[in-house]
Amino acid sequence: MQLYLSLEKKHDAILIATGVYKSREVEILGSNLKNIYPAMQFLTASNRKGLGDKVKMFDDGYLNAEGKDIVVIGGGDTAMDCVRTSIRQNAKSVKCLYRRDKKNMPGSAREVANAEEEGVDFQWLTNPKEFIGKNGKVTEVVLNKMKLGEADATGRQAPEIIQGSEIKIKADMVIKALGFDPEDIPTLFSEPTLVVSKWGTIKIDLKTMQTNLDGIFAAGDIVRGASLVVWAIKDGRDAAEAMDIYLKNKISQSLKKRMVA
Numbered sequence: 001m002q003l004y005l006s007l008e009k010k011h012d013a014i015l016i017a018t019g020v021y022k023s024r025e026v027e028i029l030g031s032n033l034k035n036i037y038p039a040m041q042f043l044t045a046s047n048r049k050g051l052g053d054k055v056k057m058f059d060d061g062y063l064n065a066e067g068k069d070i071v072v073i074g075g076g077d078t079a080m081d082c083v084r085t086s087i088r089q090n091a092k093s094v095k096c097l098y099r100r101d102k103k104n105m106p107g108s109a110r111e112v113a114n115a116e117e118e119g120v121d122f123q124w125l126t127n128p129k130e131f132i133g134k135n136g137k138v139t140e141v142v143l144n145k146m147k148l149g150e151a152d153a154t155g156r157q158a159p160e161i162i163q164g165s166e167i168k169i170k171a172d173m174v175i176k177a178l179g180f181d182p183e184d185i186p187t188l189f190s191e192p193t194l195v196v197s198k199w200g201t202i203k204i205d206l207k208t209m210q211t212n213l214d215g216i217f218a219a220g221d222i223v224r225g226a227s228l229v230v231w232a233i234k235d236g237r238d239a240a241e242a243m244d245i246y247l248k249n250k251i252s253q254s255l256k257k258r259m260v261a
């Protein structure tokens with residue numbers, strides 16, 4: 001049953017605010033080795049453990065950083081959560097690989113400073129080239145050193161590989177924190193007519209917060225792409241106001257119709 005048809009029967013307005021949760025992948029040699037995890041898997045296990053849940057993969061040592069050489073790939077807020085969670089789990093060492101320099105890091109500068117104070121070793125201008133393993137488990141990461149080249153269409157300098165610059169670092173666990181993309185919402189909600197951008201974010205009219213489907217609104221990361229809490233809060237408030245206007249208009253239109261009849 002299509003989302004629009006099934007929910008629309010029961011509700012006068014619907015807001016889609018599902019966030020973005022499809023992890024970006026690192027597709028290099030050795031990506032299929034064990035002990036390479038997406039950030040959300042690692043963070044969720046840690047949170048659940050902190051709340052007192054039984055988390056088998058944590059208790060069995062797989063998703064637990066204690067005593068391990070940890071390599072986190074990425075430079076955003078999620079990467080910062082992973083490096084600092086690893087430190088709190090008593091990792092032996094924590095390295096964070098980011099392909100640009102410190103100045104261009106997308107994560108909060110304060111969190112980077114805090115992570116450095118806590119002992120995280122930031123490997124600026126590096127990109128993973130290959131994962132090496134033993135008995136099916138990752139043991140090392142081969143890195144390429146990078147340099148910043150010409151600015152791209154967005155004005156950001158694109159990172160380029162420095163040929164012959166490879167180095168190897170030890171890794172008992174690799175955490176992938178390269179960001180998130182939207183899931184395929186039209187397919188997921190069986191609503192193929194819902195219009196999305198080329199990145200998969202839902203397209204809305206910014207004045208009405210409405211999608212191309214009447215009465216269906218969208219807000220937050222699923223519209224902006226991975227963003228920040230403050231923007232999600234603002235979008236939520238804007239969407240609430242827009243839905244209020246929409247519903248009031250709907251009521252007054254139906255009253256007018258009844259009066260005419």
Ligand SMILES: Cc1cc2nc3c(=O)[nH]c(=O)nc-3n(C[C@H](O)[C@H](O)[C@H](O)COP(=O)(O)OP(=O)(O)OC[C@H]3O[C@@H](n4cnc5c(N)ncnc54)[C@H](O)[C@@H]3O)c2cc1C
Binds near residue numbers: 018043081219228232
């Ligand atoms: C690990 C991590 C760290 C972050 N750190 C920061 C930070 O330090 N500072 C900052 O400003 N921002 C940070 N962000 C970004 C911030 O969390 C988001 O920008 C913000 O939460 C987006 O709000 P939202 O309401 O659009 O979506 P979300 O907060 O992601 O909420 C979406 C909700 O929809 C639910 N959902 C998804 N699909 C469905 C479905 N099919 N049916 C029903 N429910 C569904 C999800 O379970 C979730 O509860 C971080 C994000 C992550 C993942």
